[in-house]
Amino acid sequence: MTKDMPSTSVHRGPVQPGGGRKGGVLIAAFPTPKAVPLPDSGTVIGRSWLAERGLADTEVSNAHLRIDRRGGTLHAADAGSRNGTWLNGERLEPNELVPLEDGAVVRIGRTLLVPRESFDGELEPAPPIGGLVGAFGLRAVARALTGLSQSASDNVLIEGETGVGKELAARAVARVLGRETPFAAVNVAGVAAGVFESQMFGHVAGAFSGAGNASAGIARAHHGGTLFLDEIGELDRELQAKLLRLLENREVLPVGADRPVPVDVLVIAATNQDLEAMVEEGSFRRDLFTRLAKARIALPPLRERPEDIFGIAQALASFAPEDVEVEALERLMLEPWPGNVRELAAVLSAARRVDPAPGLRLWALESVLGKAHTQKVALTQQTIEAAIAAEGGNVTAAAARLGVSRGKLLRLRKRVKE
Numbered sequence: 001m002t003k004d005m006p007s008t009s010v011h012r013g014p015v016q017p018g019g020g021r022k023g024g025v026l027i028a029a030f031p032t033p034k035a036v037p038l039p040d041s042g043t044v045i046g047r048s049w050l051a052e053r054g055l056a057d058t059e060v061s062n063a064h065l066r067i068d069r070r071g072g073t074l075h076a077a078d079a080g081s082r083n084g085t086w087l088n089g090e091r092l093e094p095n096e097l098v099p100l101e102d103g104a105v106v107r108i109g110r111t112l113l114v115p116r117e118s119f120d121g122e123l124e125p126a127p128p129i130g131g132l133v134g135a136f137g138l139r140a141v142a143r144a145l146t147g148l149s150q151s152a153s154d155n156v157l158i159e160g161e162t163g164v165g166k167e168l169a170a171r172a173v174a175r176v177l178g179r180e181t182p183f184a185a186v187n188v189a190g191v192a193a194g195v196f197e198s199q200m201f202g203h204v205a206g207a208f209s210g211a212g213n214a215s216a217g218i219a220r221a222h223h224g225g226t227l228f229l230d231e232i233g234e235l236d237r238e239l240q241a242k243l244l245r246l247l248e249n250r251e252v253l254p255v256g257a258d259r260p261v262p263v264d265v266l267v268i269a270a271t272n273q274d275l276e277a278m279v280e281e282g283s284f285r286r287d288l289f290t291r292l293a294k295a296r297i298a299l300p301p302l303r304e305r306p307e308d309i310f311g312i313a314q315a316l317a318s319f320a321p322e323d324v325e326v327e328a329l330e331r332l333m334l335e336p337w338p339g340n341v342r343e344l345a346a347v348l349s350a351a352r353r354v355d356p357a358p359g360l361r362l363w364a365l366e367s368v369l370g371k372a373h374t375q376k377v378a379l380t381q382q383t384i385e386a387a388i389a390a391e392g393g394n395v396t397a398a399a400a401r402l403g404v405s406r407g408k409l410l411r412l413r414k415r416v417k418e
Contacts, residue, residue, distance in 0.1 A: 137305025323359025
């Protein structure tokens with residue numbers, strides 16, 4: 001080596017961006033929403049343990065719940081408590097260790113706990129994202145919105161099941177990108193194919209029978225704002241090509257016009273379908289999907305974030321924690337909610353009609369939902385394959401039958417096969 005030649009620097013390799021804490025947590029979902037680091041194996045949770053973390057509960061025994069990790073799997077056991085420990089609605093036998101799955105619902109006293117092996121972010125509850133409430137389960141959505149604000153994308157795709165709040169998410173996107181108004185929400189499935197083009201892109205006078213006057217169309221009428229296209233997967237393939245011009249060139253061709261007209265509009269599309277699968281089967285254009293998916297936001301189903309139920313229910317029904325029976329809130333957290341937040345809102349409204357007094361009681365919920373089902377089915381290879389077979393190979397329907405999302409079912413199916 002030459003005398004004055006500097007030595008080679010050590011290559012540090014790629015790094016992950018910084019942020020909040022990462023690791024396992026135990027989320028207190030009710031009555032005081034808060035996350036605490038997952039306790040060490042062998043920890044016995046009791047009244048003092050909770051109080052030291054700002055979670056007061058006089059119905060919890062001094063030694064109530066034991067957390068253990070055996071063979072790499074989290075376990076729980078009732079530590080001989082006075083009022084018992086409940087896991088997913090079933091009372092545990094004293095000192096009997098049982099597996100504690102990620103996202104399970106644990107009741108001790110008046111406290112409802114949800115373990116999460118992986119949690120990224122601050123321990124304190126997060127504020128609502130516009131109209132979307134999710135103290136713990138919408139952290140990924142919040143990060144995606146932050147990313148949008150830095151990239152200023154002009155096309156955004158929002159994916160999620162029916163009732164998860166896709167329009168609320170679209171309004172949050174529009175606000176982040178400075179396109180909050182004017183805002184047009186169009187249900188693509190509700191517009192007849194024969195009038196979609198003229199309604200969306202406008203028409204000149206005399207373009208067709210009954211078109212006595214020209215129309216600017218929805219896109220141009222919302223110049224400078226946002227065009228939200230819900231249920232985009234329902235759009236006829238022929239019309240998909242018409243929409244592509246808007247996404248590619250930010251221009252529209254009114255029906256009967258000779259030349260396109262420029263338009264400045266943020267396009268947000270939403271779907272409850274698997275567009276990538278539709279692309280592969282040929283029912284959705286690949287070029288349109290590529291344009292729409294320049295930025296993607298996935299909204300998790302309600303059943304995958306039971307720790308958010310109390311905050312959402314509070315926002316919908318405005319009740320105080322002291323007026324809520326813990327068994328009633330536990331019941332809500334254990335429901336599969338195929339209709340998501342929209343279904344939860346309907347159930348709470350029905351319960352209020354049955355029991356107009358402030359708060360929430362189990363008897364009122366049971367009058368609407370019926371008696372609780374048995375313990376959640378264990379997601380073994382046998383139960384997963386049986387559910388898929390029962391639904392004729394339809395993975396989405398099988399996931400709904402088992403109370404999980406399609407993505408989670410596919411991940412579990414792959415894991416158990418391995």
